[in-house]
Amino acid sequence: MERVDLIVRGDSVIPMEGSHSVIPDGAVAVKGSKIAGVGTYGEISKKFESDNVIAGEGRVVLPGLINAHTHAAMVYMRGLADDLPLKVWLEEHIWPAENRWLAPEFIADAVELAVAEMLKAGITTYNDMYFYEIVGADVAKRLGMRAVLGVGVIDMPTKTTAGADECLERAERFIKKWRGDELITPAVAPHSSYSCSPDTLSKSKALAEKYGVHLHTHLCETEGEVEEVKKKHGKTPVIFLDEEGFLGENVLAAHCVWVTEEEIEILARRKVGVAHCVESNLKLASGIAPLVEMLDAGVKVGFGTDGAASNNDLNIMSEMSTAAKLHKAVTRDPTALNAHDALQMATRWGAEAIGMGALTGSLEEGKAADIISIDIEKPHLSPQYNIFSHMVYAARASDVDTVVVNGRVVVSGGKLLSADEDEILLKARKWGEKIRAVEQGQAAS
Numbered sequence: 001m002e003r004v005d006l007i008v009r010g011d012s013v014i015p016m017e018g019s020h021s022v023i024p025d026g027a028v029a030v031k032g033s034k035i036a037g038v039g040t041y042g043e044i045s046k047k048f049e050s051d052n053v054i055a056g057e058g059r060v061v062l063p064g065l066i067n068a069h070t071h072a073a074m075v076y077m078r079g080l081a082d083d084l085p086l087k088v089w090l091e092e093h094i095w096p097a098e099n100r101w102l103a104p105e106f107i108a109d110a111v112e113l114a115v116a117e118m119l120k121a122g123i124t125t126y127n128d129m130y131f132y133e134i135v136g137a138d139v140a141k142r143l144g145m146r147a148v149l150g151v152g153v154i155d156m157p158t159k160t161t162a163g164a165d166e167c168l169e170r171a172e173r174f175i176k177k178w179r180g181d182e183l184i185t186p187a188v189a190p191h192s193s194y195s196c197s198p199d200t201l202s203k204s205k206a207l208a209e210k211y212g213v214h215l216h217t218h219l220c221e222t223e224g225e226v227e228e229v230k231k232k233h234g235k236t237p238v239i240f241l242d243e244e245g246f247l248g249e250n251v252l253a254a255h256c257v258w259v260t261e262e263e264i265e266i267l268a269r270r271k272v273g274v275a276h277c278v279e280s281n282l283k284l285a286s287g288i289a290p291l292v293e294m295l296d297a298g299v300k301v302g303f304g305t306d307g308a309a310s311n312n313d314l315n316i317m318s319e320m321s322t323a324a325k326l327h328k329a330v331t332r333d334p335t336a337l338n339a340h341d342a343l344q345m346a347t348r349w350g351a352e353a354i355g356m357g358a359l360t361g362s363l364e365e366g367k368a369a370d371i372i373s374i375d376i377e378k379p380h381l382s383p384q385y386n387i388f389s390h391m392v393y394a395a396r397a398s399d400v401d402t403v404v405v406n407g408r409v410v411v412s413g414g415k416l417l418s419a420d421e422d423e424i425l426l427k428a429r430k431w432g433e434k435i436r437a438v439e440q441g442q443a444a445s
């Protein structure tokens with residue numbers, strides 16, 4: 001008998017290791033930060049013993065969900081400006097608000113709220129791009145969240161940097177500080193092909209390659225962006241980035257709404273990961289990404305929430321449900337994006353898209369113990385025939401019961417254990433009052 005630190009049981013365990021397998025009366029054994037075994041409870045209890053066994057009646061156990069594209073700190077701008085065209089929303093509301101508010105204290109408190117929201121929704125890894133990641137990293141780590149944090153790189157001066165070179169220096173310092181950490185994975189995040197010059201893109205690429213880290217960028221989110229890049233460089237963003245030598249296996253491209261068949265083929269060939277941000281794209285009326293075509297071409301696609309200012313929540317379960325239904329209607333094919341594939345996007349494929357596939361995204365021996373369990377003893381989850389369709393079409397983020405990240409139980413019985421939730425909500429309310437007073441004053445003047 002091998003002693004382990006934790007055993008997580010479930011009426012069903014869905015390993016998502018590539019097969020459609022579901023283990024009835026299953027269990028996952030955890031030793032330290034890693035998964036020591038996955039099997040039926042009978043098999044696991046013959047090999048492992050633990051003082052800490054999480055009961056599995058009425059529970060489904062899954063790998064933790066992956067949020068492949070977000071800007072966590074934007075939760076404090078949730079609902080600040082809605083129902084507006086992207087340009088007005090961004091240029092008249094979000095950018096001015098960012099200019100007024102971005103500071104380390106704002107980021108620390110906002111990221112704490114975002115991480116609390118994500119952990120409680122079963123997200124165990126998020127792939128971020130923003131400013132002051134140095135502050136966000138401490139918060140994510142303290143709350144026990146796994147995060148890939150991309151230091152934003154942009155040519156135009158912002159409140160926090162004078163230009164791209166300063167962003168790149170900051171990114172290098174951040175990489176040196178955090179590389180090798182168990183929970184925080186540094187990355188370089190050149191904002192987009194319209195806001196970064198060829199020189200900035202190639203410096204970002206060189207920096208990522210120097211340290212073996214991932215690149216995170218926005219790509220073909222809107223039709224206007226494609227037109228702008230065409231005007232500037234005489235070609236569409238995907239072709240432009242490809243000819244610049246930017247695209248590769250270490251790139252995560254968010255959105256990819258306006259991509260042609262030829263460009264999808266390039267993304268597949270270069271093994272670029274894509275974050276499908278369906279709810280943000282719908283809300284900002286950016287368009288609908290050709291998800292089915294990308295998956296058919298072999299592109300690695302996961303789900304991203306984007307920032308909460310354009311979503312308005314950080315909830316991968318609802319992204320799954322929305323996408324699985326939307327793409328059926330769009331393609332007029334009810335077999336498009338079936339429940340199993342939607343769940344793969346939320347877990348294993350999402351992890352692969354952001355370069356974390358070897359570590360997380362499925363329940364397999366040797367991988368990190370990033371595990372969630374869903375409470376299915378609820379009216380809206382009864383009766384139960386197909387567990388995949390249940391998870392995609394009926395389960396909600398609020399059904400998440402237990403969350404384990406890197407072997408640490410951070411949510412239990414739906415309650416956050418790694419931080420004081422009341423305090424987080426109080427801080428959010430105070431910031432909200434301050435921000436409302438200033439932003440509404442600005443709007444009135």
Ligand SMILES: [Zn+2]
Pocket residue numbers: 069070071218254306307
């Ligand atoms: Zn974004």
